[in-house]
Amino acid sequence: MATAIARARAGATAATARDRSDAPPAGPPADSDARPGSPPYGSAARRVGLRPARSDAPPAGLPPAGSGVGGDVPGDIAERVVRVNALVLTGRLDEAFAEATGLRESLSGAAGAGHPYALEARALEAYVAHLRGDHRQATVLALSVARIRCGAGDERAPTEVARAAAAWQLLDDDRAVVVHGRELLGMWDGLSRRGPLPAGHTELAAQVRALVESLEAQRVLAPLA
Numbered sequence: 001m002a003t004a005i006a007r008a009r010a011g012a013t014a015a016t017a018r019d020r021s022d023a024p025p026a027g028p029p030a031d032s033d034a035r036p037g038s039p040p041y042g043s044a045a046r047r048v049g050l051r052p053a054r055s056d057a058p059p060a061g062l063p064p065a066g067s068g069v070g071g072d073v074p075g076d077i078a079e080r081v082v083r084v085n086a087l088v089l090t091g092r093l094d095e096a097f098a099e100a101t102g103l104r105e106s107l108s109g110a111a112g113a114g115h116p117y118a119l120e121a122r123a124l125e126a127y128v129a130h131l132r133g134d135h136r137q138a139t140v141l142a143l144s145v146a147r148i149r150c151g152a153g154d155e156r157a158p159t160e161v162a163r164a165a166a167a168w169q170l171l172d173d174d175r176a177v178v179v180h181g182r183e184l185l186g187m188w189d190g191l192s193r194r195g196p197l198p199a200g201h202t203e204l205a206a207q208v209r210a211l212v213e214s215l216e217a218q219r220v221l222a223p224l225a
Contacts, residue, residue: 077107077117084124093132100125114148123160126167135170139180142167150187158198161187165204174215181212 080103087096104121111118126141146160154160165184171177188205191197197205 077103081124084128088128088131093128097125097128097132097134100128113144114152119145119148123163126163130167130170135167136173136176139164139167139171139176143180143183146187147183150190153194157187158191158201161191162198162201162204165208168208174219178212178215178219181208185209185212 080099084096084099084103087093087099100121104118104125107115107118107121113119113122122141123145126138126145129135129138129141142160142164146157146164148154149157149160161184164180164187168177168180168184171180185205185208188197188201191201
């Protein structure tokens, strides 16, 4: 499954780069809390000066889908992953997202949200949301994967927190940046109590904390202005 997802992501990323190379920057998602007359938000990455984190790393854990898929992966799951990949590669992202959501819901309902396959399906759903430009949904989904892995003490928890941070960096709404930034910081704090954070995480966490605290201070001082 992971290999199939990686192929789909590589193709989709290349296609997106070609299609958007001359396009102006996109505005906030349709469900953004930004309103006419409100100050421009700008993404968290721009405001905090972060280098955009890689968000193209595929979920890891499941065997490849399609031909040669491991015998322990039910064929219906493999077929549905292939279907998502095909929709992504042809630019039918709304359909791909609906298919990924359905896969995640069915796997979570059958085996629980923490089952490895259900987690990988949720990570795939988050990635398709990212491709669609729905960064709020991508962040929420990626955070839920990270939350479950952190709670289980999974060795892949730091990787999932980094993926969630990559989605978070694209948020344009201050309130969402603060709320989800606080959750990221809580995860990093929890991981640091278990042992040293992987390279780069300490610095990223410090930058996220600085932005979150700055935005919180602005909200407190705003009524006094």
